[in-house]
Amino acid sequence: MSYNKYSKELKESVVSRILGGEESVSDIGRDTGINLNTLYRWRDNAQRTGLSATTKYKKAENWRTEDKFLVVIETANLNEIEFSEYCRKKGLYPEQVKEWKEACMQANGVSTEKISKVNQELKQEKKANEKLQKELTRKEKALAEAAALLVPRKKGQCDLGSGQRGRLISAQDREKAVELISEAVKSGARLFKACERLGIHKRTYNRWVLDGIVDRRTTCVRPEPKNKLSKEEEKKVLDVVNTEEFSSLAPSQIVPILADRGTYIASESTIYNILKRNQELEHRGRSRKPEKRPISIHKADKPCQVWTWDITYLNGPIKGQYYYLYLILDMFSRKIVGWEIWKEESANHASELITKAYVQEKIALNIRPLVLHSDNGSPMKGATMLETLYNLGIIPSRSRPRVSNDNPYSESLFKTLKYRPNYQPKGFDTIGEARLWVQQFVKWYNYEHKHSGLKFISPNERHLGLDKEIFAKRTKVYEEAKSRNPERWAGSIRNWKLNDEVWLNPERNQATEDGKAHEAAAS
Structure with a gap:
C-alpha cells in the first residue's frame, strides 16, 4: 500500500506503539498488516522531527536524554504561567521538568577527566572478565568432551573394521556404533571426535542415521546365502x-x-x-517387448488444479445405438465442471467441451497450469484435442493402457450416475431426452448430493471453500451433544475434518503418510 492510503489517526497510533518501545516493529507489522519498510519510514520521520514528534507518542519516563535536555532549554526563560502551559501541552508535570533540570546541573559539575578514567577502567575490567569467561567455557567443554569420549572406549565392543575403507560392517555393529556416538555427543563431545574414537568418518555416521543401518551398497562384499546354488x-x-x-x-x-x-x-x-x-533372457519372438509405463501422480490442494474426464455410453432407443456422455470432473471438489452428449466419439467434440469448461471456470487466471487426466481413448489423444490443450496451456495426463484404476474419480462418478433411481437403463428415446436427464443429474450432484468422499458435503460447497465453516458447525453440534450426555459417548466425537490435499494415484508411502497425518489431525 502507498503511504497516503493510511489515515492520520492510524499512523499516529502505529508510530506511538513503535516509539513506545514495548513492541518490536516486526510484531506491529504482523498485527497491523502494514509493510515493514513503511513502518521504518514512519519511525525515522518521527525521530528526525525531534522533540515535537517524540514526546507526542512516548510516556515521559521513556523519553530520550536528548529530549529531556531539549525541554530544559526550552523552559529556561519561561515564566511560571508559560511554564505551566508548556507542561500541559507536552503532557508533563512541572516537577518532572525541574527534576530533569537539576540532573543537568549536577551532570555539568562532574569532571570530564574523572568520567573518562572511570569508563576506561570499566572497559578494561569488562575485557578481562570476558577473557576469563571464554577460557573457563573452553576448559569446561574440553573436560566434558574428554569424559564423554570415555564412553565409546569403555562400551565399544563392536567390530568396525579397524578403519579400513570399503569393509562390510554388520547391522548389529552399526546400530551399536550409532548408539555410542549419539550418547557421547549428548554428553558434550563433538561429533567428529566421537566418530574418530570409533574409527569411522562423520559422513559414514550421518549416512547410517539418515539411510538406516542396512548396508545398501551394491559394490560391497557380502557373505553368500546358504541356499545359493553352487x-x-x-x-x-x-x-x-x-x-x-x-x-x-x-x-x-x-x-x-x-x-x-x-x-x-x-x-x-x-x-x-x-x-x-548369463545374459540369456533377452526378449524373443514376434510379440512386442513388454514396456513398463510410469503411473501418473498428481496432487491438488484447491479447485481447478487437476481435472479428470472420460466418456461413457448412454443407451439409445434401440439395442446397439448409444449416446456418448462427455463429462469433466474437478478432482479436488468432485464438482462436474463440464458435460455434453453427442452421437459419436470425436476429438473435435472433446476439444469444444474443454474449451467451454476452461472459459466458464476462468482457468486463465490460474497461476498454476491445469492438469487434465484421462484414459487412452482416441478422442483423448486426437490431434485436435492435443492442439487445443497446448493452446490453452493445459497439461495432458493419461492412464496406463488397460488400467481403469488410474482414473478412479471419473469411473466412480459414472457408477453414481448409472445407479440413480430414475436412470433409464432401457435407453433414451432421443438425444434431447438424454441431455435433459443429465442436466438434472448434474444439478442434483453438484448442489444437493452429500458426497461420502467429502465427509457428506456437496461438491459445490467444497468448490466454493465452504467446507471448513460447515465442519466447524457440525463439530460444535457434536461437542454440545456430548457435553449434555457424556455417558453416551465412549470416545471422541466424530471426525469432521477433511484432508486439504487430494491425490491421484499416490505412491504407497505417500498415501500412508497422508493417512497418518489425517488421523493425527483428527485425534
Whole structure:
C-alpha cells in the first residue's frame, strides 16, 4: 500500500506503539498488516522531527536524554504561567521538568577527566572478565568432551573394521556404533571426535542415521546365502534349458515337464535369475517387448488444479445405438465442471467441451497450469484435442493402457450416475431426452448430493471453500451433544475434518503418510 492510503489517526497510533518501545516493529507489522519498510519510514520521520514528534507518542519516563535536555532549554526563560502551559501541552508535570533540570546541573559539575578514567577502567575490567569467561567455557567443554569420549572406549565392543575403507560392517555393529556416538555427543563431545574414537568418518555416521543401518551398497562384499546354488548346479541348469528339447521353451514350461519325469533342478524364479545373470533372457519372438509405463501422480490442494474426464455410453432407443456422455470432473471438489452428449466419439467434440469448461471456470487466471487426466481413448489423444490443450496451456495426463484404476474419480462418478433411481437403463428415446436427464443429474450432484468422499458435503460447497465453516458447525453440534450426555459417548466425537490435499494415484508411502497425518489431525 502507498503511504497516503493510511489515515492520520492510524499512523499516529502505529508510530506511538513503535516509539513506545514495548513492541518490536516486526510484531506491529504482523498485527497491523502494514509493510515493514513503511513502518521504518514512519519511525525515522518521527525521530528526525525531534522533540515535537517524540514526546507526542512516548510516556515521559521513556523519553530520550536528548529530549529531556531539549525541554530544559526550552523552559529556561519561561515564566511560571508559560511554564505551566508548556507542561500541559507536552503532557508533563512541572516537577518532572525541574527534576530533569537539576540532573543537568549536577551532570555539568562532574569532571570530564574523572568520567573518562572511570569508563576506561570499566572497559578494561569488562575485557578481562570476558577473557576469563571464554577460557573457563573452553576448559569446561574440553573436560566434558574428554569424559564423554570415555564412553565409546569403555562400551565399544563392536567390530568396525579397524578403519579400513570399503569393509562390510554388520547391522548389529552399526546400530551399536550409532548408539555410542549419539550418547557421547549428548554428553558434550563433538561429533567428529566421537566418530574418530570409533574409527569411522562423520559422513559414514550421518549416512547410517539418515539411510538406516542396512548396508545398501551394491559394490560391497557380502557373505553368500546358504541356499545359493553352487557353480556346478548352475552349469547343470544352463545345460538342461539349452538342450534341443527345451531351447524354445520358457522356464515356466520346463519345470512342469521335468517334474512329470521325476526331476527337479531348480525353481522357475531361480532358472530365470540364472539366465539373466548369463545374459540369456533377452526378449524373443514376434510379440512386442513388454514396456513398463510410469503411473501418473498428481496432487491438488484447491479447485481447478487437476481435472479428470472420460466418456461413457448412454443407451439409445434401440439395442446397439448409444449416446456418448462427455463429462469433466474437478478432482479436488468432485464438482462436474463440464458435460455434453453427442452421437459419436470425436476429438473435435472433446476439444469444444474443454474449451467451454476452461472459459466458464476462468482457468486463465490460474497461476498454476491445469492438469487434465484421462484414459487412452482416441478422442483423448486426437490431434485436435492435443492442439487445443497446448493452446490453452493445459497439461495432458493419461492412464496406463488397460488400467481403469488410474482414473478412479471419473469411473466412480459414472457408477453414481448409472445407479440413480430414475436412470433409464432401457435407453433414451432421443438425444434431447438424454441431455435433459443429465442436466438434472448434474444439478442434483453438484448442489444437493452429500458426497461420502467429502465427509457428506456437496461438491459445490467444497468448490466454493465452504467446507471448513460447515465442519466447524457440525463439530460444535457434536461437542454440545456430548457435553449434555457424556455417558453416551465412549470416545471422541466424530471426525469432521477433511484432508486439504487430494491425490491421484499416490505412491504407497505417500498415501500412508497422508493417512497418518489425517488421523493425527483428527485425534
